[in-house]
Amino acid sequence: MQIIVSGRQMKLTDGIKGYVDGKLSRLEKYLDPESEVKVTVSAKKDRQKVEVTIIPINGQIIRAEDVEDDLYAAIDIVCDKLSRQVVKYKTKVKDKVQNNKSIRFENLDFIDNSSEFDDYDYDDEEDENIVIERRKKFNVKPMSSEEAILQMELVGHNFYMFRNQDNFEINIVYKRKAGGYGLIEQD
DSSP: OEEEEEEESSOOOHHHHHHHHHHHGGGTTTSOTTOEEEEEEEEETTEEEEEEEEEOSSSOOEEEEEEESSHHHHHHHHHHHHHHHHHHHHHHHHHHHHTTOOOOOOOOSOOOOOOTTTTOOOOOGGGTTOOOOOOOOOOOOEEOHHHHHHHHHHHTOSEEEEEETTTOOEEEEEEOTTSSEEEEOOO
């Protein structure tokens, strides 16, 4: 397991790096030895933020973050969150394998990038204040809606886009404000 620790708006000491390595080394027994763990530590005024992203060789990205007054407390909380997420994920994968249900992680080469909106004029005056702050690209993997909900929980998001393994259409699962989950399907 390769751990990459970087600091944003702060200088990292060997003590901080050693503490992070020690805490994250507990996850080695659950992860592929070639997995990459990216840790970003940042400071703003009195708040210390720790973000950890685990990028396994085979599997889904697992992510956790926390903001605390004390940096070491934030590291502890993030590592505890990751431990729970990794164990939960491994347990679900093991249960599916034992029940002969497939978990699919292969990439699809036939994703259609064409869009019916390519000719639309986006230069409306009322939309001048809309700014896209961040853009992400990723492979949309085939899975069941239950697996997508698990992945959404693992990355800590409120929604998750995936390719439905039954019909190969793009779907989105999301957390409902009233509780539970929702599924958005194409018409």
